[in-house]
Amino acid sequence: MLPQAPLQPLNLPWLAASGVSVAILRLDLIDPLISGNKWFKLSHHLAAARKTGADGVISLGGAHSNHLHALAAAGQRFGFPTVGLLRGHPVETPTVLDLQAFGMELHWLGYAGYRARHDANFWTPWRERYPQLFPIPEGGGGREGALGCAEIVRQACDQRAGIGWDDYDGWWLACGTGTTLAGLVLAESRPRKVYGAMAVPTGHGVAENVTAIVGADAHARYELLDASRGGFGKIDASLLAFIETSESQSGVPFEPLYTGKALLALQQTVEAGRFANGTRLVFVHTGGLQGKRASGALKRYR
Ligand SMILES: *Cc1c(COP(=O)(O)O)cnc(C)c1O
Numbered sequence: 001m002l003p004q005a006p007l008q009p010l011n012l013p014w015l016a017a018s019g020v021s022v023a024i025l026r027l028d029l030i031d032p033l034i035s036g037n038k039w040f041k042l043s044h045h046l047a048a049a050r051k052t053g054a055d056g057v058i059s060l061g062g063a064h065s066n067h068l069h070a071l072a073a074a075g076q077r078f079g080f081p082t083v084g085l086l087r088g089h090p091v092e093t094p095t096v097l098d099l100q101a102f103g104m105e106l107h108w109l110g111y112a113g114y115r116a117r118h119d120a121n122f123w124t125p126w127r128e129r130y131p132q133l134f135p136i137p138e139g140g141g142g143r144e145g146a147l148g149c150a151e152i153v154r155q156a157c158d159q160r161a162g163i164g165w166d167d168y169d170g171w172w173l174a175c176g177t178g179t180t181l182a183g184l185v186l187a188e189s190r191p192r193k194v195y196g197a198m199a200v201p202t203g204h205g206v207a208e209n210v211t212a213i214v215g216a217d218a219h220a221r222y223e224l225l226d227a228s229r230g231g232f233g234k235i236d237a238s239l240l241a242f243i244e245t246s247e248s249q250s251g252v253p254f255e256p257l258y259t260g261k262a263l264l265a266l267q268q269t270v271e272a273g274r275f276a277n278g279t280r281l282v283f284v285h286t287g288g289l290q291g292k293r294a295s296g297a298l299k300r301y302r
Pocket residue numbers: 036037038066067139174175176177178179180181258259286287288289
């Protein structure tokens with residue numbers, strides 16, 4: 001059911017100078033609408049929804065949510081109803097307009113209402129209102145979400161010979177909740193290390209979420225780094241300049257919340273000499289380019 005993401009050599013001068021080889025797994029290219037890691041994270045949730053006989057799904061996210069965007073597009077494509085519970089008050093972002101166009105039914109929870117999403121009785125009224133819909137956690141997370149990401153490992157393994165690699169040493173990817181990283185750790189059968197460049201600062205629950213999924217004895221198989229540059233969604237001029245340069249050098253588009261910060265953290269780590277000459281890493285392009293259209297925040301820095 002999941003399309004193949006192309007694995008491509010990532011050509012950047014600072015990688016060439018360090019002797020570190022990076023291939024980029026382009027999850028952003030798997031589909032024009034249902035793109036990025038969210039598609040992989042959704043696959044097991046949607047299978048679980050089908051198994052319970054649900055008619056459709058209900059989930060939650062913000063007004064730029066890549067998760068709700070993928071979910072709404074999947075609902076339209078495959079013909080099942082979707083309901084989205086949104087953080088904050090009604091705004092018409094490009095993402096929200098798409099959600100509506102895809103036929104997702106939206107409810108705005110305000111900020112306090114959204115913060116209550118982890119409360120024990122949060123889902124009760126929604127389950128009563130929509131008994132035929134299967135609830136999917138924020139961001140398509142949890143163990144089900146991670147299990148869907150095993151496919152990411154398989155796709156990279158299947159294609160490594162095509163770029164002249166007999167093997168690779170590890171993974172580099174952006175983390176929000178760490179669910180995708182957890183999925184890679186679960187799926188890797190050999191001691192390849194998974195490096196997670198966190199889009200949120202240390203101490204915001206990523207480590208706990210990963211441990212809850214992979215278990216405490218897997219600690220040596222991954223490493224989390226703070227790539228947030230002061231906070232989730234914080235964008236600064238040097239980040240934007242780095243993204244612009246990287247896009248023109250590599251021909252790959254990046255966005256500033258996840259993939260751009262992950263690439264910048266990789267550059268800093270490579271230039272700090274952490275990877276030996278000859279190291280081969282797979283960088284997961286987790287997508288998110290649809291969120292880039294809300295460029296008001298970007299223009300302020302241009
Ligand atoms: C959601 C998202 C992530 C974070 O994925 P997690 O599984 O929550 O760590 C990374 N990159 C992009 C583009 C995303 O949309």
